[in-house]
Amino acid sequence: MxxxxxxxxxxxxxxxxxxxxxxxxxxxxxxxxxxxxxxxxxxxxxxxxxxxxxxxxxxxxxxxxxxxxxxxxxxxxxxxxxxxxxxxxxxxxxxxxxxxxxxxxxxxxxxxxxxxxDAELRAGLSRGHTACHLASLALDAALADLWHKDPGTDPLGSPNFEARANATSRIHPDGSVDTYRLGKSLRKAGFRPDELAASLADREAKINELLAAWVASSARSWIETEGNTIADRRTWHCALPAGEASFLCGGTHVDSLEEFASITVALDLSDPQLLVMTTTVVPAVD
Missing domain, CATH: 2.40.30.130 (Elongation Factor Tu (Ef-tu); domain 3)
Known part of the structure; x- marks a missing residue:
C-alpha cells in the first residue's frame, strides 16, 4: 500500500x-x-x-x-x-x-x-495548536535572562527553554497545557529556577504582553510540506513582527492571527520542580 x-x-x-x-x-x-x-x-x-x-x-x-x-x-x-x-x-x-x-x-x-x-473541533484544535507554539516562543523570551550558559536558541533567537525543559504538551480546543521540568539537568544546563520562582508574576505579564502584540499584528500563519503523504515532514511558519518563526510540526494551524481575539497564559509553580503553563484562546468574532 x-x-x-x-x-x-x-x-x-x-x-x-x-x-x-x-x-x-x-x-x-x-x-x-x-x-x-x-x-x-x-x-x-x-x-x-x-x-x-x-x-x-x-x-x-x-x-x-x-x-x-x-x-x-x-x-x-x-x-x-x-x-x-x-x-x-x-x-x-x-x-x-x-x-x-x-x-x-x-x-x-x-x-x-x-x-x-468535524469543522468546529478542527478549528478549535488549530487555534489551540498555533497558540501553544506562540506561547512557547513568548515563554522563551520572558525567561531569557535566567540563563548563564547558552542552551541554544529558538526560532526567534531567545534561549530555548522550551526545547530544554518541555516534558508534556497537550492541546485542546482553544488552548493547551504544557509542563516543564526544572530539575538538576536544567540547572546544569545553566538555568536559574530560583529566580524564576521569585519573579513568576512578572514573567507571566511579559508573556501576555508579547502575545497581545503578536495577535494585534494579524500575522500570517501557514504550513509547508515536503510531500503530500502522512510520512512526509511538515513545518509550521508564522510571520511575527520579531521575525519569521518556524517549527517542525505535524499538527493543524490557523491561517492568520486574525482568528484570535486574545491569547493569554497562566504560569503555575506549585511544585518547584515543575512549571505548568496553561494557554487560553478567545477566538475572534466573525
Whole structure:
C-alpha cells in the first residue's frame, strides 16, 4: 500500500476518496482510505488529538471516533498507534492514517467514500495548536535572562527553554497545557529556577504582553510540506513582527492571527520542580 495522502495541512475538511483497507480493531474497525482530510494523533508525541467526523458510503454514514497513525509492514501486518514497533521511515513499513469507527462495515478496497471532518473541533484544535507554539516562543523570551550558559536558541533567537525543559504538551480546543521540568539537568544546563520562582508574576505579564502584540499584528500563519503523504515532514511558519518563526510540526494551524481575539497564559509553580503553563484562546468574532 502507498502511504496515505493527506490534505489537512492545507486546511481541507472534506474529500471524495476510496477505501484502501478495513481491519478489525478493538470492537470496531480501522479504516484506511487513499486520501484523507483527517489529522491523526501522533503516538510518539500526542500533543494534538486526532480529528473526528464521518465516513459515508452509498448513503450509509458512520462516525469517526478518533484518527490515529497506522503502519503496515511488507507482510501486511497492521499496527495501530502506540503498538507500532518501529520509527517512522523504517524499511519495510508504510505509514497511513487510520480512521477508528465502532462498526464493522462490509467495505472493500476501491469502495468510494466521502470523508468529512468535524469543522468546529478542527478549528478549535488549530487555534489551540498555533497558540501553544506562540506561547512557547513568548515563554522563551520572558525567561531569557535566567540563563548563564547558552542552551541554544529558538526560532526567534531567545534561549530555548522550551526545547530544554518541555516534558508534556497537550492541546485542546482553544488552548493547551504544557509542563516543564526544572530539575538538576536544567540547572546544569545553566538555568536559574530560583529566580524564576521569585519573579513568576512578572514573567507571566511579559508573556501576555508579547502575545497581545503578536495577535494585534494579524500575522500570517501557514504550513509547508515536503510531500503530500502522512510520512512526509511538515513545518509550521508564522510571520511575527520579531521575525519569521518556524517549527517542525505535524499538527493543524490557523491561517492568520486574525482568528484570535486574545491569547493569554497562566504560569503555575506549585511544585518547584515543575512549571505548568496553561494557554487560553478567545477566538475572534466573525
Amino acid at each position: 502507498q502511504p496515505t495522502t493527506v490534505t489537512f495541512p492545507s486546511g481541507a475538511l472534506t474529500e471524495q476518496t476510496t477505501v484502501v483497507d478495513v481491519r478489525p480493531h478493538e470492537g470496531g474497525s480501522v479504516v484506511i482510505v487513499q486520501q484523507t482530510p483527517f489529522h491523526p494523533v501522533d503516538h510518539t508525541w500526542p500533543d494534538q488529538p486526532g480529528d473526528t467526523g464521518t465516513l459515508a458510503v452509498e448513503g450509509t454514514t458512520v462516525c469517526v471516533e478518533n484518527t490515529v497513525m497506522v503502519a503496515v509492514d511488507d507482510a501486511g501486518t497492521l499496527a495501530v498507534g502506540a503498538d507500532i514497533p518501529v520509527k517512522r521511515g523504517a524499511d519495510g513499513w508504510d505509514w497511513h492514517v487510520g480512521h477508528l469507527i465502532a462498526e464493522t462495515p462490509g467495505w472493500v478496497a476501491g469502495t468510494p467514500v466521502s470523508a468529512v471532518v
